[in-house]
Structure formats: structure tokens, C-alpha cells
Amino acid sequence: MRAVLLTAHGGYECLDVRNDVPVPTPGPEGVLVQIAAAAVNNTDINTRVGWYEGGGWTGSFRFPRIQGIDGCGRIVAVGDGISTGRIGQRVLIEPCWREPGAPLGEVRFFGSEVDGSFAEFAVVPARHAHRIDSDLADDELASFPCSYSTAENMLCRSGVAEGERVLVTGASGGVGSAAVQLAAARGAHVTAIAGSAKHALLRELGAEATLDRDDDVVAGCGTDAFEVVIDVVGGDTWPALLQVLRPGGRYAVAGAIAGPVVPLDLRTLYLKDQTFFGCTVLGDGVFTSLVQRIERGEVRPVVAATFPLERIVDAQEMFLTKGHVGKIVLQVTAP
Numbered sequence: 001m002r003a004v005l006l007t008a009h010g011g012y013e014c015l016d017v018r019n020d021v022p023v024p025t026p027g028p029e030g031v032l033v034q035i036a037a038a039a040v041n042n043t044d045i046n047t048r049v050g051w052y053e054g055g056g057w058t059g060s061f062r063f064p065r066i067q068g069i070d071g072c073g074r075i076v077a078v079g080d081g082i083s084t085g086r087i088g089q090r091v092l093i094e095p096c097w098r099e100p101g102a103p104l105g106e107v108r109f110f111g112s113e114v115d116g117s118f119a120e121f122a123v124v125p126a127r128h129a130h131r132i133d134s135d136l137a138d139d140e141l142a143s144f145p146c147s148y149s150t151a152e153n154m155l156c157r158s159g160v161a162e163g164e165r166v167l168v169t170g171a172s173g174g175v176g177s178a179a180v181q182l183a184a185a186r187g188a189h190v191t192a193i194a195g196s197a198k199h200a201l202l203r204e205l206g207a208e209a210t211l212d213r214d215d216d217v218v219a220g221c222g223t224d225a226f227e228v229v230i231d232v233v234g235g236d237t238w239p240a241l242l243q244v245l246r247p248g249g250r251y252a253v254a255g256a257i258a259g260p261v262v263p264l265d266l267r268t269l270y271l272k273d274q275t276f277f278g279c280t281v282l283g284d285g286v287f288t289s290l291v292q293r294i295e296r297g298e299v300r301p302v303v304a305a306t307f308p309l310e311r312i313v314d315a316q317e318m319f320l321t322k323g324h325v326g327k328i329v330l331q332v333t334a335p
Contacts, residue, residue: 001019001021001022001023001119001120001121002017002018002019002021002119002120002309002310002332003017003018003021003066003118003119003120004016004017004018004066004067004068004118004119004309004312005018005021005064005065005066006047006048006063006064006065006066006067007063007064008063009047009048009049009050009053010048010049010050011049012313012316014048015048015312015313016064017309017310017312021066021119023120023121024115024121024122024123025077025079025123026077026078026079026082026123027079027080027123028079028080028081029079029080029081029082029125029126029127030078030079030082030123030124030125030126031075031077031078031079031082031086031091031123031124031125031126031129032075032076032077032078032121032122032123033071033073033074033075033076033091033093033121033122033123033124033129034073034074034075034076034120034121034333035068035071035072035073035117035119035120035121035122035332035333036072036073036074036138036141036142036331036332036333036335037071037072037073037138037139037141037142037306037329037330037331037332038068038070038071038116038117038118038142038309038329038330038332039070039142039143039145039146039147039174039327039328039329039330040070040312040315040316040319040327040328040329040330041069041070041146041147041174042173042255042257043069043109043111043112043146044067044068044069044111044316045316045319045320047061047067047112048067061112061113065111065112065115065116066111066115066116066117066118066119066122067111067112067116067118068110068111068116068117068118068119068122068330069095069109069110069111069112069116069117069145069146070093070095070117070142070143070144070145070146070147070327070329071092071093071110071116071117071122071142071145072090072091072092072093072132072138072141072142072144072145073090073091073093073117073122073138073332073333074088074089074090074091075087075088075089075091075129076088076121078126079126082126086126086129086131089129089131090131090132090133090134091124091129091130091131091132092129092130092132092141092144092145092291092294093110093117093122093124093128093129093130093145094110094128094129094130094145094149094282094287095109095110095111095145095146095149095282096109096110096149096280096281096282096287097109097110097114097125097128098281098282100284104281107281110122110124110128117142117332118309118312118330118332119332120332120333128287130287130288130291132291132294132295133295134294134295136294136301137335138331138335139303139306139329139331139335140301140303141294141301142327142329142330143174143301143302143303143326143327143329144178144290144294144299144301145287146174147173147174147175147177147178147327148178148182148290148294148299149282149286149287149290150175150178150254150279151175151176151178151179151182151230152178152182152286152287152289152290152293153254153279153282153283153286154175154179154230154252154253154254154277154279155179155182155183155186155230155252156283156286156289157252157277157279157283158228158230158250158251158252158275158277159228159250160183160186160188160227160228161186161187161188162186162187162188163187163188163189164188164189164227164228165188165189165191165225165226165227165228166179166183166188166189166190166191166226166227166228166229166230167190167191167193167217167221167225167226167228167229167230167241167244167245168180168183168190168191168192168193168207168230169193169229169230169231169232169233169241170193170194170231170232170233170255170257171192171193171194171198171202171207171210172194172195172198172201172202172322172324172325172326173232173257173322174326174327175232175254175255176192176194176230176232177202177205177302177325177326178299179230180192180202180205180206180207181205181206181298181299181300182293182299183206183230184205184206184207185206185293185298185299188228189208190206190207190208190209191207191208191209191210191211191221191226192207192209192210192211193210193211193212193213193215193217193233194210194212194213194325195212195213196210196212198325199212201302201325202325205300205302216240217237217240217241217243217244218240218243218244221244222244223243223244224244224245224246224247224249225244225246226244226245226246226249227245227246227249227250228245228249228250228251228252229241229242229244229245229249229250229251229252230252231251231252231253231254231255232253232254232255232256232257233255233256233257233258234253234255234256234257234258234259234260234261234262235256235257235258235259235262236258236259236262236263237258238262238263238264239262239263239264239265239268242264242265242268242269242272242274243268245272245274246272247272247273247274248272248273248274248275249272249274249275250274250275250276250277251274251275251276251277252276252277252279253276253277253278253279254278254279254280301326301327302325302326302327303326303327303328303329304318304324304325304326304327304328305318305324305328305329306328306329306330306331307328307329307330307331308330308331309330309331309332311330312330315328315329315330
């Protein structure tokens with residue numbers, strides 16, 4: 001089968017596009033998915049360049065590895081214990097694999113600890129291949145799993161409710177644009193931070209107010225303005241997010257695209273009785289909830305561009321310019 005192998009940490013030379021990779025075989029309780037489309041994410045690039053190394057944040061990562069945490073396709077074979085009636089089902093692949101009740105540390109991520117969607121076929125535990133009934137195209141469906149489940153998880157963990165004021169940073173990216181939609185679907189009042197050229201689209205997605213990423217958020221919103229902050233940015237301006245978060249407010253984070261080390265004045269945290277949520281592993285039922293929202297049309301895909309699998313370098317280069325809104329997708333097999 002065609003696949004992209006990550007052979008080492010480094011530059012684009014570590015992405016080896018091959019046509020002779022063996023098709024995997026599903027084991028007990030597994031299914032074989034023919035991948036239709038797969039999206040590009042920060043985690044793909046972070047892993048390639050070794051961003052997670054050295055801090056104890058990596059799992060059992062081994063080279064060569066087929067990356068790709070986002071994937072949609074159809075089940076074409078099943079392992080022992082799985083009904084053959086699942087063959088032919090269109091599925092979204094849950095990116096975070098954890099057995100019910102297992103500790104948070106006992107988790108595998110599609111495309112990281114196990115081979116992922118940058119290939120024509122992938123083996124997936126049957127319970128993590130979610131049947132979906134949707135008229136959306138393959139590239140549109142592939143834009144959902146990682147970013148939208150990350151956003152849904154952040155909103156669930158922080159308990160965003162109807163009528164609350166929510167600030168979303170990095171709102172033009174995959175997770176940010178998903179968070180805008182999902183928060184608005186809950187009836188929250190969303191303020192989105194992104195480059196000014198992207199504000200019109202963010203308002204279409206549900207943001208009631210927008211700020212430029214270079215704006216002073218305290219001057220623009222005032223202190224104690226939000227019940228919840230949804231953050232994927234971090235960086236030097238991070239302390240302002242706690243200033244605009246009200247006493248008793250909740251802060252959820254699932255990324256650090258502007259820098260992972262931030263200055264924290266502990267007095268702000270404890271004197272304002274704020275609660276922090278680090279969000280990586282999906283909570284129980286989060287992905288099922290997302291699939292249902294997609295089927296009901298409560299969220300819409302935002303696809304900036306689609307490339308064939310062989311042009312993965314072009315896709316990652318475009319991704320790194322950060323000039324797009326939404327997701328960049330790889331078409332793996334013909335639609």
C-alpha cells in the first residue's frame with residue numbers, strides 16, 4: 001500500500017513516501033479501515049521535529065512510524081470477535097484510544113503509539129471506529145476527529161454552559177475554529193482571537209466578538225470578562241488571559257503554539273480562585289458526542305485546502321505558514 005513513513009526526528013527528508021508498505025491485518029476486536037482522507041495537525045509536525053522529546057511527554061513512539069491522527073474511511077475487513085456486518089461502514093476514527101476505566105496514562109494515540117492515517121489502510125480497535133451517517137465529503141469528515149474532539153473535550157472539562165462568556169485563542173486554527181463552533185452550539189457568548197483577516201469567517205462560525213492576535217486583550221475586554229478561557233497558544237502574553245478570566249473562572253489548555261513556557265503569578269491563580277484544566281486524553285463519551293453533533297449538523301467542516309497524500313510536504317509547509325482558517329487535508333484514496 002501507499003504510505004508515508006516517518007523515519008527519524010528532523011526535517012521533511014524524514015518523510016518517506018512509499019508504495020510497498022504491507023497492508024496490516026486486524027487482530028481480535030480490530031477492524032481494517034481503508035483510509036479515504038487524513039488531516040494535518042500540529043502534533044504531526046511536533047513529533048517529526050522532536051518537540052515532545054526530553055520532557056517525559058512521549059509514549060512508546062518507534063521508528064518508522066506512519067503518522068496521521070485524523071482519519072475517515074470505510075471498514076473493509078474485521079478481526080475475530082467483530083461482526084462482518086461492520087464491513088462497508090463509513091467511519092470516523094477516534095484519535096485517542098483508552099479502555100473504559102483505564103488510567104489517563106494508559107492511552108495510545110492514532111499515528112503516534114500506533115500507525116495512523118497517512119496510509120491507504122490502518123488497523124483500528126472496533127470500538128474506536130465510529131460509524132457515521134453524513135453527506136459530507138471525505139476531506140470534510142477527515143477535518144473533524146482530532147481538532148474537534150480536542151475542542152469538545154476542553155469545553156466538557158471546563159463545563160462551558162449556555163450564557164457563559166468564553167474567550168478562544170488561536171481561533172483560526174483547527175482546534176480554535178472548532179471551539180468557536182462548539183461553544184456557540186452550547187449557547188455561550190464567544191470572543192475569538194485571530195488575525196484580523198480571519199474575523200469575518202469566525203463570526204460566521206459563531207463568534208460574537210473578535211480580537212486581533214496582537215491586540216491587548218485586557219484593554220479590549222477588561223478584567224474579569226470571561227467565565228472560561230479556551231487556550232491553544234500560550235506564549236509571552238499568557239498572563240493577560242488570567243487577568244480577563246473572572247474570579248472562579250476556568251482555564252483549559254490543549255496547545256502551546258506561541259511557546260510552552262509561560263510566566264505564572266500564583267497569586268492570580270489562588271486569589272481569583274481559578275481552576276486550570278490540562279486537556280489531552282479524551283473523556284468518556286466525548287467522541288461519541290462529537291459524532292452526534294456532526295450528524296445533526298451542529299458543526300460544519302472548515303477545510304482550507306486538500307492535497308494528495310504524496311504532497312504531504314506541501315501540505316505541512318502550508319500548515320506552518322498559519323495563513324489559513326480550519327484544516328489542511330490529505331486525500332489518501334479516490335473519493
